[in-house]
Each structure stands twice: as C-alpha cells, then as structure tokens.
Amino acid sequence: MNIALSITKTIHDWLYSIMPETAAMYAEMVLIALVYLGIFAVAGLFLVLLERRVAAWFQLRIGPNRVGFQGLLQTMADAIKLLSKELTGTDKADKFLYNLAPYFVIISSLMALSVFPFTQEFQAFDINIGIFFLIAVSSIGVIGILLGGWSSNNKFAMIGAMRSGVQTISYELSIGLSLLTMVLITGSLQLSEIVEVQKSGWLIVQGHIPAIIAFMIYMIAGTAETNRAPFDMVEAESELGAGFHTEYSGMKFAYFFLAEFINMFIIAAIATTVFFGAWLSPFGITESIPVLGVFWFLLKALILVFLMMWFRWTFPRLRVDQLLTLEWKYLLPLNLANIVIMALLVWHNLTISF
Amino acid sequence: MERIIFYCLAAVIIAFGIASVTSRKMLRSVVYLSFVLISIAGIFFLVDYNFLAAIQLTVYAGGIVVLIIFSVLLVHHIEMELEMAKASKKIVTALACLVGLGVFLTVIYSYDFKVINNSLTTSTADIGAGLLSYGSGGFILPFEVISVLLLAAMIGAIVIAKGKKLTENNNQSQ
Numbered sequence: 001m002n003i004a005l006s007i008t009k010t011i012h013d014w015l016y017s018i019m020p021e022t023a024a025m026y027a028e029m030v031l032i033a034l035v036y037l038g039i040f041a042v043a044g045l046f047l048v049l050l051e052r053r054v055a056a057w058f059q060l061r062i063g064p065n066r067v068g069f070q071g072l073l074q075t076m077a078d079a080i081k082l083l084s085k086e087l088t089g090t091d092k093a094d095k096f097l098y099n100l101a102p103y104f105v106i107i108s109s110l111m112a113l114s115v116f117p118f119t120q121e122f123q124a125f126d127i128n129i130g131i132f133f134l135i136a137v138s139s140i141g142v143i144g145i146l147l148g149g150w151s152s153n154n155k156f157a158m159i160g161a162m163r164s165g166v167q168t169i170s171y172e173l174s175i176g177l178s179l180l181t182m183v184l185i186t187g188s189l190q191l192s193e194i195v196e197v198q199k200s201g202w203l204i205v206q207g208h209i210p211a212i213i214a215f216m217i218y219m220i221a222g223t224a225e226t227n228r229a230p231f232d233m234v235e236a237e238s239e240l241g242a243g244f245h246t247e248y249s250g251m252k253f254a255y256f257f258l259a260e261f262i263n264m265f266i267i268a269a270i271a272t273t274v275f276f277g278a279w280l281s282p283f284g285i286t287e288s289i290p291v292l293g294v295f296w297f298l299l300k301a302l303i304l305v306f307l308m309m310w311f312r313w314t315f316p317r318l319r320v321d322q323l324l325t326l327e328w329k330y331l332l333p334l335n336l337a338n339i340v341i342m343a344l345l346v347w348h349n350l351t352i353s354f
Numbered sequence: 355m356e357r358i359i360f361y362c363l364a365a366v367i368i369a370f371g372i373a374s375v376t377s378r379k380m381l382r383s384v385v386y387l388s389f390v391l392i393s394i395a396g397i398f399f400l401v402d403y404n405f406l407a408a409i410q411l412t413v414y415a416g417g418i419v420v421l422i423i424f425s426v427l428l429v430h431h432i433e434m435e436l437e438m439a440k441a442s443k444k445i446v447t448a449l450a451c452l453v454g455l456g457v458f459l460t461v462i463y464s465y466d467f468k469v470i471n472n473s474l475t476t477s478t479a480d481i482g483a484g485l486l487s488y489g490s491g492g493f494i495l496p497f498e499v500i501s502v503l504l505l506a507a508m509i510g511a512i513v514i515a516k517g518k519k520l521t522e523n524n525n526q527s528q
Contacts, residue, residue: 025355094432097381128475129404136408139416143388146423150381153432165424172416189478 032124040110043265044258045075050302051261051309058313085250090153093247097151102248102255104144109262111137116269117191119279119293130191131183134270135176138225141263142168145227145234148256149244160243163320164234167224170327171231174221177335181214181342182207182274185351191273198277199284200353208352210342215275217331217338222267223308224323226260230315231323268304269297276300359400366393378435381426388419402475 011031015024049064049071056063064071089098112134117123127133142165149161183189185207186197197203204211224231235243245256272278277300279293286292318326345351367390374386391414398407439447488494 092432094379094381097385100385127404128477129408132405132408132412132478136411136416139412139420140392142416142420143385143423146420146427147381147385150423150427151432158427162424162427165420165427169420 036110036113036124040113040262041258044261045079047261047265047305048078048257049075050305054306054309055313058310079254082250082254087252088247088249090247093153094151097147098247099252101144101148101151102252102259104147105141105259106144106255108137108141108144109259109266112266113262113269115191116273116297117195117278118297120192120195120290122294123192126190126192129189130194131179131189131270131274134266135172135179138263138266139168139172141259145244148248152244152247154247156240157244157246160234160236160240160246164227164244166320167227167231167234167323170324171221171224174217174327174331174335175225177332177339178214178218178221179270179274181210181335181339184339184342184346185211191278194274195278195280198280202275202277202280204275206351206353207342207345210338210345211275213334213338214342215271217335218271218275219304219307221327221331222271223311224327226263226267226308228260228264228308229312230317232317233320233323236317264305264308265301268301268308271304272297272300356400360397363393363396363400366390367397378438380430380434380436381423384419384422384426387422388415391415391419404475405478405481 012028015028015031018024019027052074053063053071055061064074067074067077089095114124115127115130115133117126145164145168146161149157149159149164152158182194182203185203186194188194188197194203198206200206204215207214227234233239235245240246245253248256279297281287281292281296286296370386370389370393374383374390377383377386391410395407395410395415398404398410484491485493485497
C-alpha cells in the first residue's frame with residue numbers, strides 16, 4: 001500500500017524533522033484528517049449562508065444580516081442550535097438503520113473532498129484513478145438517502161427516497177459520460193495530471209464545442225445529482241413535507257443538510273478541476289505565487305456554486321417523468337454523440353492548445 | 355501498519371458477512387452486505403489495485419446494493435421479519451458451505467504465492483491495452499463476448515419493459 005498523503009511539502013518536511021518517522025506519519029494523517037474536517041464544516045456552513053444570501057438577493061430581500069458582520073456568524077449560531085436540539089425519531093423506525101443513514105451520506109462526501117488539487121501541493125490523496133474514484137465514492141451516498149427514507153417508517157420519506165434513488169442512478173450516467181468526454185483529451189484519470197495538461201489552455205478551451213456541450217450536460221446532471229431545485233422532487237415541500245429527512249431532527253438532520261451543500265461544492269470542484277484548470281490562474285498571471293492557487297480554485301468553484309444557486313431560484317420544479325425523459329431521451333444520446341465527436345477531434349488533433 | 359489494516363478489514367468482512375446471513379430483517383442484512391463489499395474494496399486499495407477497488411465500489415456497493423435496496427423498498431414493510439429456515443435446510447446449507455470452505459482452503463494452502471517486493475499499481479492504460487490486445491495474454495475475445503451479452507441484456511430489458519405495447523403494435527400492423 002503506498003497511499004501518498006500530503007498536505008504541503010513544508011509541513012511534511014517540518015513534521016519529519018521534529019519527530020521519528022512513524023510518529024510523523026501518524027501525526028501527518030491526523031493533521032490531514034483535522035484539516036479536511038475543518039474544511040468540511042466551514043465550507044458547509046459558509047455555503048448555507050451563501051445560499052440564503054443569494055436566495056434573498058433573488059427575491060429582493062436582505063437575508064440573514066444580524067449575527068456578526070453581514071450575518072457571517074448566522075449559520076454558526078444555527079449549527080450550535082441544531083447541536084443542542086433534541087433528537088426525535090419515529091416509534092416504529094428501524095433504529096439502527098435510522099441512525100446509520102446520515103453517516104453514509106456524510107462519509108461519502110468527505111471522501112470525495114480528499115482528492116481535489118487545491119494547489120499544486122495541497123492535495124491529500126493523489127490517486128491514479130482520480131475522477132473514477134470520485135464517481136465511485138459519490139455513488140455510495142445514495143444508499144444513505146434510501147436507508148434514511150425507508151427506516152423512518154413514513155410514507156412521504158419513503159417516496160422521497162425512491163425518487164432520489166431513481167434520480168441519482170439515472171444522472172450518475174450523464175456525469176460519468178460527460179467527464180469521460182474530457183478524459184479523452186487528458187488521457188489520464190489522475191487529477192494532478194489533468195491539471196498538468198491544462199497548463200496549455202483550460203480544457204473547456206482546448207476541447208471547444210464538445211467540451212462546452214459536455215460542461216452543460218455535466219452541470220445539469222450535477223444539479224440533479226445533488227437533489228437541488230429544479231430537480232428536488234426528493235424533498236418537494238409542497239408534496240412530501242421534507243422528503244427523505246422528514247423524521248430527522250437536530251444534528252442528524254444537519255448532517256444531511258451539510259452533506260447536501262458539500263455535495264454541491266464537490267460537483268462545482270470537479271467541474272473546476274476538469275473544465276477550468278483547478279488552481280491554474282487565467283493566462284498564468286500569478287504563476288510565480290503558487291499559494292494563490294487556493295484563491296483561484298475557490299473563486300472558480302464558488303462561481304459554479306453560484307450558477308447552481310441561480311438555477312435553483314430561476315427554474316420551476318420538474319415532474320418525475322419529465323426528469324427521467326430529460327435524462328434518458330435527451331442528455332444520454334447527446335452525451336454519447338458528444339463522446340464520438342470529441343474522439344474525432346482528439347484523433348485529428350483539432351483541439352486548441354497554446 | 356498494512357498488517358493492522360488488513361486484519362481490521364478481514365474482521366469487518368467476516369463479522370458483517372455472518373451478520374448479513376443471520377439477520378432476520380431484510381434491509382439490515384443488505385446493509386451488512388454492503389459493508390462487506392466496501393471492505394473488499396478496501397482490501398483492493400490495500401494491495402494497490404485502485405482501479406479494481408473503484409470498480410468494486412461503483413458496481414457492487416453503488417450499483418448492485420442500491421438495486422437490492424430498491425427491490426426491498428418496493429416489496430418489504432419495516433415490521434416484517436424473514437422466516438427461520440427448516441432444520442434440514444440448515445444442515446444441508448452448512449454441509450455445502452463446509453465443502454466450499456474446504457476446497458477454498460486447500461487451494462490457498464497448496465498454491466505457492468510469490469512475494470514481490472516493489473509492487474507497481476496497474477494503470478488504466480494497461481487495463482485498456484490488455485482488453486483490446488489480441489496477442490497472447492490479451493482479452494479481446496471475452497471483452498467482445500461480454501459486450502454482446504450486455505447488448506442482448508439491454509434489448510431484453512427494453513422488450514420486457516415495453517412488453518405489452520410492442521405486441522399490441524405488432525398485432526395492429528398485421
């Protein structure tokens with residue numbers, strides 16, 4: 001087993017200089033775990049706040065602006081409130097599965113977070129099958145939703161879970177195929193190598209027309225995969241209460257909620273890495289300062305997150321049959337044709353690279 | 355370190371494997387099964403077969419288990435419990451399992467495993483080249499056979515799903 005865990009070279013060297021090798025290895029593992037848990041919590045809370053502010057902006061309201069500067073501590077306060085709330089549950093629920101379900105969702109999104117190249121060095125787990133690993137891990141999260149919906153012993157939760165299952169399984173196909181289209185250009189699944197290829201132009205520029213089509217399909221499928229509006233039949237308030245997490249309260253509900261927002265970030269981060277050059281700056285303007293990679297990565301990811309929020313507050317909700325028609329009759333054939341076009345482009349060297 | 359992780363994974367696999375066949379609640383045993391499958395993916399990660407591990411996660415943990423959960427969701431109520439099997443059935447199953455275990459153990463202990471010091475992980479390019487090569491050690495024939503099988507399965511699924519509509523259309527055209 002040679003899992004190359006690393007945060008940055010400086011911290012790595014510093015740890016190995018003050019400790020014996022085994023201790024330093026364990027210390028590094030613990031440090032990475034803590035850093036990523038920190039990113040997870042902060043990003044989740046911040047995204048919830050962002051969503052509320054964006055929603056308010058779209059609806060000509062002000063949104064949360066009292067707790068802290070411009071409401072920055074609002075979601076922090078919400079989290080503390082949720083921590084102190086009573087954990088309720090249904091009487092005849094399957095308690096074991098009921099308690100297990102949130103962890104499936106949250107662990108799968110936490111695992112996916114570990115492979116993103118935030119800068120050249122700040123990437124915890126540079127596995128050689130990068131993108132495939134992301135798809136594999138994100139396919140597990142749906143188990144949590146299905147279990148949560150079934151074990152609550154509630155009809156609405158059950159219907160929500162079934163819808164979620166249908167939706168996630170269908171749209172996973174589109175996500176996989178649209179990412180595969182881009183892998184044709186890079187010739188590698190490893191995320192660091194994908195970034196390396198993009199030093200001669202971001203992939204969305206290199207692959208021009210088919211890449212833009214792939215990006216559009218990816219964003220639609222990604223929005224559906226995270227169960228967000230306009231594809232949020234899973235928790236359609238007007239029909240199902242709160243959908244699969246109707247019976248959850250307190251911190252268990254917060255796990256589902258946080259995981260949903262982190263998944264949104266993950267979808268945006270995958271798009272950033274594969275289409276927009278991850279930590280690479282536009283035209284290489286800050287190439288001499290590698291630390292700024294984090295800034296560029298987060299900027300690109302947040303723009304894409306904003307795009308998804310924009311979808312949410314612009315489009316009305318689809319019906320289940322419309323959702324499945326969109327995937328199986330439009331996106332999937334389009335995607336397959338797109339892959340063939342991209343293969344032809346790569347074969348005849350028609351990609352644009354600087 | 356690797357040894358500790360291996361024993362942890364092995365313990366998880368055995369414990370949840372037993373739990374999966376003894377649990378009388380159907381969905382719980384499916385979840386235990388998914389733990390077993392995920393731990394097997396962990397073992398593949400441990401021996402650096404990253405690609406196989408990811409396949410294990412997508413196909414088994416992400417695909418098949420979700421399908422099983424789906425069918426359980428459709429047919430099973432939360433308060434139902436599985437029936438206990440008859441004593442005669444239990445004995446027959448136990449014997450079959452013991453025979454299987456015997457075959458398994460003899461194969462493992464009689465095979466001469468070679469230890470490789472510096473292992474290299476298989477890259478996706480190697481796997482792709484292997485699947486499409488028709489020289490010695492190539493897998494082009496099984497690859498093609500499987501693709502034909504999948505095509506047949508897909509057509510079959512469409513025919514079953516459309517079933518009544520298709521036959522009605524045919525009758526009308528006659």
